[in-house]
Amino acid sequence: MTLKGWREIPIGGLIIDAGNSKEYETGSWRIKRPVVDMDRCSHCLICWVYCPDSAILVEDTRFAGIDLVYCKGCGICASECPRKAITMVDEAQARKGDHDDHQD
Amino acid sequence: MTTRTEYVKGTPVALDGDRAVAEAMRQVNPDVVAAYPITPQTEIVQRFSEFVANGEVDTEFIAVESEHAAMSACIGASAAGGRAQTATAGAGLALMWEVTWVAAGTRLPIVMHVVNRSLSAPLNILCDHSDSMGVRDAGWIQLYAETIQEAYDDAIQAVRIAEHPDVMLPTMHTLDGFVLGHSLERIEVLPDEVVRGFIGTYNPRYSLLDVDHPVTFGPNDYHDYFFEHRRQQIEGMERALDVIPQIGEEFGALTGRRYGLVEGYQLDDADFAIVALGSINGTVKVVVDELRRQDRKVGLLKVRSFRPFPADKVAQALGGKRAIAVLDRSFSFGAQAHPLFLEVLTALYTHGFTPGMANYVFGLGGRDTLPWQIRQVYDDLAELEGVVSAPVRYLTVRE
Ligand code: SF4
Ligand code: SF4
Numbered sequence: 023m024t025l026k027g028w029r030e031i032p033i034g035g036l037i038i039d040a041g042n043s044k045e046y047e048t049g050s051w052r053i054k055r056p057v058v059d060m061d062r063c064s065h066c067l068i069c070w071v072y073c074p075d076s077a078i079l080v081e082d083t084r085f086a087g088i089d090l091v092y093c094k095g096c097g098i099c100a101s102e103c104p105r106k107a108i109t110m111v112d113e114a115q116a117r118k119g120d121h122d123d124h125q126d
Numbered sequence: 127m128t129t130r131t132e133y134v135k136g137t138p139v140a141l142d143g144d145r146a147v148a149e150a151m152r153q154v155n156p157d158v159v160a161a162y163p164i165t166p167q168t169e170i171v172q173r174f175s176e177f178v179a180n181g182e183v184d185t186e187f188i189a190v191e192s193e194h195a196a197m198s199a200c201i202g203a204s205a206a207g208g209r210a211q212t213a214t215a216g217a218g219l220a221l222m223w224e225v226t227w228v229a230a231g232t233r234l235p236i237v238m239h240v241v242n243r244s245l246s247a248p249l250n251i252l253c254d255h256s257d258s259m260g261v262r263d264a265g266w267i268q269l270y271a272e273t274i275q276e277a278y279d280d281a282i283q284a285v286r287i288a289e290h291p292d293v294m295l296p297t298m299h300t301l302d303g304f305v306l307g308h309s310l311e312r313i314e315v316l317p318d319e320v321v322r323g324f325i326g327t328y329n330p331r332y333s334l335l336d337v338d339h340p341v342t343f344g345p346n347d348y349h350d351y352f353f354e355h356r357r358q359q360i361e362g363m364e365r366a367l368d369v370i371p372q373i374g375e376e377f378g379a380l381t382g383r384r385y386g387l388v389e390g391y392q393l394d395d396a397d398f399a400i401v402a403l404g405s406i407n408g409t410v411k412v413v414v415d416e417l418r419r420q421d422r423k424v425g426l427l428k429v430r431s432f433r434p435f436p437a438d439k440v441a442q443a444l445g446g447k448r449a450i451a452v453l454d455r456s457f458s459f460g461a462q463a464h465p466l467f468l469e470v471l472t473a474l475y476t477h478g479f480t481p482g483m484a485n486y487v488f489g490l491g492g493r494d495t496l497p498w499q500i501r502q503v504y505d506d507l508a509e510l511e512g513v514v515s516a517p518v519r520y521l522t523v524r525e
Contacts, residue, residue, distance in 0.1 A: 034233035
């Protein structure tokens with residue numbers, strides 16, 4: 023996201039475009055990443071209810087993954103999951119994994 | 127050419143400062159007034175609530191539980207798109223401190239009437255400028271009045287200054303507690319319709335109540351944008367340097383009473399000058415007149431706008447003087463000198479002037495400052511050429 027200069031933004035910190043929090047990629051804050059063991063997941067969607075960043079993806083009422091653009095790594099989903107299906111792993115390690123996957 | 131007779135005729139009345147301000151508030155007829163009484167501002171709130179009770183204004187009056195709540199209610203009302211005002215003094219302004227920053231940072235054109243009072247302890251209800259100086263960095267425009275007429279006129283102009291699209295900053299105007307707040311003066315009160323015509327209607331660009339254009343006020347703002355928003359506030363302050371005299375001229379064209387950022391008195395050919403804020407300027411003028419009759423080249427620079435501080439105007443007015451005394455009616459403990467002095471010194475130095483200078487603290491906690499003491503200051507100045515005197519001098523403190 024390109025940052026704007028002081029002449030280009032509304033005064034007073036006002037947000038004048040409703041819904042523009044989508045532009046704010048909170049995924050960049052993440053130091054722990056939730057990883058889901060699909061063998062344990064029962065698709066109860068409790069994680070979807072609790073996630074403060076609407077980062078739990080759902081398709082046809084079933085858990086369908088995590089949106090890493092917005093997941094800030096808070097770990098609430100891991101804490102609330104009744105099936106203990108979510109593990110928080112080190113983000114740097116996980117990224118290394120992403121990178122290795124790419125090279126494969 | 128404009129002649130005296132073309133000015134709007136006011137009604138001459140004897141009013142004390144608090145009542146004069148309440149009268150201006152009645153004429154402005156704000157949408158919301160949220161205030162808590164505190165000496166020496168109490169009479170403003172008392173008088174204004176009578177106007178509310180008598181149906182003389184349409185204002186929603188909120189009798190809040192504290193000054194922190196008063197300013198918070200004004201912030202809500204202003205964000206909702208209304209004209210919001212409050213009045214306070216001393217400890218009340220100190221209790222508001224946190225939220226004064228919120229009002230300025232959110233760019234809400236709230237108007238606040240401040241009747242200057244010292245800060246405790248020891249407990250003191252009388253005048254000095256510690257209260258308004260305590261919020262001098264909060265992002266509010268600050269105008270200081272010499273007379274009750276000026277306080278009344280400032281209360282009206284403050285609305286226009288705050289709401290000017292180039293400015294959009296909350297504005298406080300001050301009058302010295304008791305000295306102006308509780309003293310009677312003959313002033314001219316403008317006709318109601320003239321005041322209403324002058325202030326016009328406020329059309330806020332954004333409003334919380336405009337449900338078709340939803341806006342978020344007061345969101346989180348971190349390292350990535352906070353600094354840019356501060357930069358915008360600085361811009362608003364700098365533009366106020368043009369807007370304040372522009373509105374002061376417009377007011378003058380209407381009433382014959384013109385206002386700028388500063389006012390020079392017998393200054394052009396003066397060798398020695400005093401600089402001051404507030405009602406002490408009246409005393410200094412008396413002394414200047416007296417010394418001028420003895421052919422002494424003395425003058426006065428009254429600073430009306432302390433925030434924004436008009437450095438160019440001050441340097442223009444004082445550049446070339448042989449020695450200057452700056453009178454501060456407040457104190458910054460541990461500082462090298464006090465708020466007004468430091469501003470004047472910086473303005474002169476950055477404009478290449480290095481006159482003799484001295485900082486006098488006076489009038490703390492309501493201490494009277496009399497003409498002979500001001501005469502003493504002018505006598506001292508004659509010996510001060512070319513040096514910046516340290517330490518600070520304390521007028522009237524007993525050893
Ligand atoms: S809370 Fe756990 S079990 Fe339920 S949907 Fe989310 S990951 Fe699956
Ligand atoms: S870690 Fe937090 S932000 Fe990420 S998916 Fe879980 S609850 Fe949502």
